[in-house]
Amino acid sequence: GNSVTQMEGPVTLSEEAFLTINCTYTATGYPSLFWYVQYPGEGLQLLLKATKADDKGSNKGFEATYRKETTSFHLEKGSVQVSDSAVYFCALSGGYQKVTFGIGTKLQVIP
Amino acid sequence: DTEVTQTPKHLVMGMTNKKSLKCEQHMGHRAMYWYKQKAKKPPELMFVYSYEKLSINESVPSRFSPECPNSSLLNLHLHALQPEDSALYLCASRPLFLTGGRTNEKLFFGSGTQLSVL
Numbered sequence: 001g002n003s004v005t006q007m008e009g010p011v012t013l014s015e016e017a018f019l020t021i022n023c024t025y026t027a028t029g030y031p032s033l034f035w036y037v038q039y040p041g042e043g044l045q046l047l048l049k050a051t052k053a054d055d056k057g058s059n060k061g062f063e064a065t066y067r068k069e070t071t072s073f074h075l076e077k078g079s080v081q082v083s084d085s086a087v088y089f090c091a092l093s094g095g096y097q098k099v100t101f102g103i104g105t106k107l108q109v110i111p
Numbered sequence: 112d113t114e115v116t117q118t119p120k121h122l123v124m125g126m127t128n129k130k131s132l133k134c135e136q137h138m139g140h141r142a143m144y145w146y147k148q149k150a151k152k153p154p155e156l157m158f159v160y161s162y163e164k165l166s167i168n169e170s171v172p173s174r175f176s177p178e179c180p181n182s183s184l185l186n187l188h189l190h191a192l193q194p195e196d197s198a199l200y201l202c203a204s205r206p207l208f209l210t211g212g213r214t215n216e217k218l219f220f221g222s223g224t225q226l227s228v229l
Contacts, residue, residue: 042223043201044220046217089153099156101153
């Protein structure tokens with residue numbers, strides 16, 4: 001079945017540091033890949049997505065590239081802010097209606 | 112309107128109580144989902160409704176009973192829950208296309224109902 005492997009946190013960074021959160025996946029066929037973000041006490045919000053190999057999703061300074069050869073979709077941001085502190089979930093959608101989530105990575109950005 | 116609205120935001124119930132969670136969206140999405148999320152864990156799929164019909168049940172215990180009375184509403188009826196059922200219950204929706212179930216469209220999530228079972 002489909003699965004998503006995501007680095008465990010928490011990840012603690014100083015403001016303006018570079019961020020990478022690793023995500024790899026296992027799936028049959030050609031899944032769509034997503035990064036969702038969850039702020040405390042809230043539901044998940046889509047951060048970015050990519051639907052085919054070599055696509056780059058980007059939003060709010062975050063980027064991730066769909067790498068089919070390495071089955072990866074790593075999240076990056078060049079300069080994090082305190083407001084980026086949240087839990088980030090990598091996810092894939094490849095089968096009928098199902099979305100599979102990774103375990104989530106908590107990011108803490110300190111001033 | 113691009114929101115998924117869930118009520119109540121918080122719910123405390125005893126193991127003998129019957130309660131219901133409500134979810135509403137007016138985006139015309141014909142797929143609606145219930146997820147359960149324990150603290151520091153990813154959301155776990157419980158149910159999926161497609162065109163108001165139950166299409167996926169992830170072997171959820173019968174003390175959870177979903178209902179989709181129309182294309183905008185999704186309910187989750189709760190009865191005889193256990194303390195381990197305490198969690199954040201998230202509703203989500205997404206568009207469906209006539210060509211089939213596979214879609215690359217994002218899920219729209221509500222803010223969830225934080226449920227505590229005493």
